[in-house]
Amino acid sequence: MKRKIWSVLTAVILILTLLAGCSGGAGEDTGNTAQSPATNDSGSGQTNNGDAQPEPGNDPVTISFWHIHSDGDMKDTMTELLADFMKQHPDITVNELGINFWDYWTKLSTAMAGGSGPDLAMNDTSTLQTRAESGAILNLNEFIQRDSFNTEDFFPVLIDKMKYNDGIYGLPSDTDVRVLYYNKTAFREANLDPEKPPANWDELAEYAEKLTVLNDSNLIERIGFSPALGNIHLWMLAWANGGDFWDDEGKPTYDRPENLEALQWMKTVQDKYGVKAMSAFNSQASALQHSPFIAGKAAMIVDVNNLYTDIKKYAPDLDFGVAPIPYTKQPATWSAGFDYEIVNNHDDKRAAAAWELLKYLTSPEVQKKIHQVSGSLVSNMKAAKAPEFMADPVWEMIVGQMEHSRFIEYIPASPSWHAELDQVVQSVLNSGVDPQKALQDAQKNAETKLKNYVQTK
Amino acid sequence: MRHKRVMKMSTREAINGYCCFSPGLIGLIVFMAGPILYSLYLSFTNYNIYQAPRWIGLANYRIMLTEDPLFWKSMLNTLYYVALSVPLNTVAGVLLAVLMNQSVRGIRLFRTLYFLPSVVSGVAVALLWQWVLDPNFGLINTFLARLGIEGPGWLTDEHWSKFSLVLMNLWAVGGSMIIYLAGLQGVPRSLYEAATVDGAGMLRKFVSITIPMLTPTIFFNVIMGVLSGFQVFLQAYIMTGGGPNNSTMFFAYYLYNKAFKDMQFGYASAMAWVLLFITLACTLIILRSGSRWVYYEGENPN
Numbered sequence: 001m002k003r004k005i006w007s008v009l010t011a012v013i014l015i016l017t018l019l020a021g022c023s024g025g026a027g028e029d030t031g032n033t034a035q036s037p038a039t040n041d042s043g044s045g046q047t048n049n050g051d052a053q054p055e056p057g058n059d060p061v062t063i064s065f066w067h068i069h070s071d072g073d074m075k076d077t078m079t080e081l082l083a084d085f086m087k088q089h090p091d092i093t094v095n096e097l098g099i100n101f102w103d104y105w106t107k108l109s110t111a112m113a114g115g116s117g118p119d120l121a122m123n124d125t126s127t128l129q130t131r132a133e134s135g136a137i138l139n140l141n142e143f144i145q146r147d148s149f150n151t152e153d154f155f156p157v158l159i160d161k162m163k164y165n166d167g168i169y170g171l172p173s174d175t176d177v178r179v180l181y182y183n184k185t186a187f188r189e190a191n192l193d194p195e196k197p198p199a200n201w202d203e204l205a206e207y208a209e210k211l212t213v214l215n216d217s218n219l220i221e222r223i224g225f226s227p228a229l230g231n232i233h234l235w236m237l238a239w240a241n242g243g244d245f246w247d248d249e250g251k252p253t254y255d256r257p258e259n260l261e262a263l264q265w266m267k268t269v270q271d272k273y274g275v276k277a278m279s280a281f282n283s284q285a286s287a288l289q290h291s292p293f294i295a296g297k298a299a300m301i302v303d304v305n306n307l308y309t310d311i312k313k314y315a316p317d318l319d320f321g322v323a324p325i326p327y328t329k330q331p332a333t334w335s336a337g338f339d340y341e342i343v344n345n346h347d348d349k350r351a352a353a354a355w356e357l358l359k360y361l362t363s364p365e366v367q368k369k370i371h372q373v374s375g376s377l378v379s380n381m382k383a384a385k386a387p388e389f390m391a392d393p394v395w396e397m398i399v400g401q402m403e404h405s406r407f408i409e410y411i412p413a414s415p416s417w418h419a420e421l422d423q424v425v426q427s428v429l430n431s432g433v434d435p436q437k438a439l440q441d442a443q444k445n446a447e448t449k450l451k452n453y454v455q456t457k
Numbered sequence: 458m459r460h461k462r463v464m465k466m467s468t469r470e471a472i473n474g475y476c477c478f479s480p481g482l483i484g485l486i487v488f489m490a491g492p493i494l495y496s497l498y499l500s501f502t503n504y505n506i507y508q509a510p511r512w513i514g515l516a517n518y519r520i521m522l523t524e525d526p527l528f529w530k531s532m533l534n535t536l537y538y539v540a541l542s543v544p545l546n547t548v549a550g551v552l553l554a555v556l557m558n559q560s561v562r563g564i565r566l567f568r569t570l571y572f573l574p575s576v577v578s579g580v581a582v583a584l585l586w587q588w589v590l591d592p593n594f595g596l597i598n599t600f601l602a603r604l605g606i607e608g609p610g611w612l613t614d615e616h617w618s619k620f621s622l623v624l625m626n627l628w629a630v631g632g633s634m635i636i637y638l639a640g641l642q643g644v645p646r647s648l649y650e651a652a653t654v655d656g657a658g659m660l661r662k663f664v665s666i667t668i669p670m671l672t673p674t675i676f677f678n679v680i681m682g683v684l685s686g687f688q689v690f691l692q693a694y695i696m697t698g699g700g701p702n703n704s705t706m707f708f709a710y711y712l713y714n715k716a717f718k719d720m721q722f723g724y725a726s727a728m729a730w731v732l733l734f735i736t737l738a739c740t741l742i743i744l745r746s747g748s749r750w751v752y753y754e755g756e757n758p759n
Contacts, residue, residue, distance in 0.1 A: 113506040134507035415719040
């Protein structure tokens, strides 16, 4: 009998502590005024305080900042930079959180939806407009006007992606761009002029054939060029051929003849090697753990600017050049990137502090430092085009390509259209689907998606 | 008087019982049932996580069932995976368990060795197998090449990719093996002795005693296998990204992409509910079939 009373008591205590534990946690989260939990619920008291003192910098404020640098040099650099920032702004405390790239996007979006997101967040440049449209992030126009902040310091293609309606909703952090890398030693071996990289598709295909070397068992020892390697994609080749997959009104144009020509060209180049030889070569390439270009296994490759950083690190003696990507009708390349956005946490004071941090992180000095550590193409042109960096002809060529660079369109009706297009290309290159049929099917599929998007909006 | 006291005792015991499992119950309601029901609501809405969900009726279901080719492709991929991997795992698991049930020296070591892969993190296993299945340098193709056979592209060939993942899943058979082993050890010795006296051979004993006595365990493992098979995700996420040519685009992976890549949480919720009903139907069919082939001790088999 007694034992039962005890067990009931224990159970009750357990439940109570469980509940208490929950409420305790919630209290801690809402933070600053922990002594009087009653005022904690509203949180509006805090905001009013902020309004009374519009000048940021007197009251201490704590903000949180999330980014993707969870390990390595950039993590340490970020921590150093933030320490420096807090020294300059003694009233602002920054809690940083670096989450690895693979987990970052799920964590950030769910936290923002649940209202527990950071004040300043690194995010994906190309999808900014969904968050701007939904009010999840703040319009920075007021801050920009108040501080006469010059947005023209950034690459135009990047700042364009920050715009939604009349507002600017973020500032770009860093980006990348694709260029053609070619191995000068291989060019000499094949009796090609190492100072004359291919400029158009015909030359590219012709050089590719001359540069390809087979070994005794007829396997590819060195490949001249393959659209399956590096970072070339159908959309970019289509752009270079005057094509496009979406028109200005956001309607799909997959079945344009320019797109088909680009896909057919990919297939022609690829078919010279055959699917089997190609897949053998690919797996060999992936076993190298870095680009086949670095290992001298590919004589020409289209890849991002990070490859240059890798070459300097792993193959400093490689005799190579960089050039604009060969094209038929117009020069084209593409970029992706990160930006910083102020999350709408309904707290003016924290937003103002986040703006200070945002300005700091995109300032030329800080961006230069980030470039020095990571080699990344930072978005502030004063940093990316700094004379000390531009003295390097490779870097100068890379930065110059930003002029022709585009972002993949963000299509709300079909956000993954580019990943799906890659599968379409694979079905043509590896599984023998007819290019025209593949693109027509993709066109139909895109039209259906658009129709359904409009209907359910 | 005596009767009343008994009632009181039982009431008290009931209260004790409820108190003791209430933390679990509260947890279930707050953390599971709530979100589950909410996802049912979301499946009738257009929801991008940042804005409030907007009611669109059955549109998600209509689009999914009539106009999304990838939905059907991912469904067929998943069915293929379940239909191949569950029977293979069952056969391999039972055979392995019978082997591990022999009384030989060092059998404990073997049991541990075979169980080990199912303890290793799934991500590590996936990365390991990516190397094993490599067309040129992989363990399997190197071995086949020694025998003069040219191995397939495994993960890079769309006709082999799903099968490769089934094969890889077979490696983790140790988990179900342990359960079969426990089932085997519950088979009474006396049955085997009686069969020996009757002159039954090894095969006869296996078919007429071991298998029937093991059916409840097989039943359990098949249901668990089907449930986890329909949720296959990690291999696609880590190893193949759904390719080549969408051949490993599994249902759960497509669902994840819809939710977190395309931010279409309403659509993804609808997919989740479709998956629930399909899994439920499969489980019910297996449960129904159970009375025909599952033998419980104490029952009278006809």
